[in-house]
Amino acid sequence: MKSTNTQFRTAGKSLLCTTLMIGGTALIMAACSSAPPLPKMYSQDRLPQAVMVPAGHQVVLETRATGILNYECKPTATGPYGWVLVSPQANLLDRTGKDVVAYSGPPATWKHIDGSSVVGTQVSVAPNGEYTLPLQLARAEPSMGTGALQNISFIQRVNTKGGVEKTKPCAALNTGEKLTLPYQADYIFWRQG
Known part of the structure; x- marks a missing residue:
């Protein structure tokens, strides 16, 4: 048993x-x-045509920026007075959260931690709300140095938040006054390919 x-x-x-x-x-x-699943790779399918990168290019680097925009009240080309962008300053993080690019200007310049850099010239914009920076497409000038930003052809600014002042007046009375606004945006770097 x-x-x-x-x-x-x-x-x-x-x-x-x-x-x-x-x-x-x-x-x-x-x-x-x-x-949670990994975030999807970037797609420009839902963007306005004005800020879409032409066919034949591929995404090289996706970044998320947090920064400030410095404005000055002065006469403008489109009207008597307005808040004119004097300089942007932002840190750009890659998809892993690593701080990889510093953004400054003028001219609009992105410098990667590997030493490569690129200067961009605005091609077009598309509105993204009354108090939010517009979406933007910039054409890249020939880049400096070898690395991640070498041979970049276009830079897109998308998913913008903040950065626009509509409530504080700018007139002859406060010419020269300065204003700093926070903003966020995604910067997408493209290369011919």
Whole structure:
């Protein structure tokens, strides 16, 4: 009798261990499958035509910027007075969250931590809300140095937030007054390819 009971206990323990292992594995797999998916690669499908990069180019670097825009109240070419952008300053993070590019101007200049840099000239813009910077497409000038920003052809500014002042007046009375506004945007770097 003892040997039959021992065999049942051994078989029971073995069955219990197998059940626990299978159940534990299933729980681990379920937990892993509920983790958020990696973000999708950038797509310009939903952008206005004015700021779309022409066919034949590919995304080289996707970045997210947080920075400031410095304005000055002065006469403008389009009207008597307005808030004119004097200089942008931003740090750009790549998809992994690493600080990789410094943005400044004028002229609009992006400098990568690897030493490469690119200067951009605005081609077109598209509105993105009354108090938000417009979306922008810039053509890249020949780049400096070798690295991530070498041979960049276009830079897009998308997903903009903030950066525009519509409530503080700018007139002859406050000519020369300065204003600093925070903003966020994604900068997408493209290369012919």
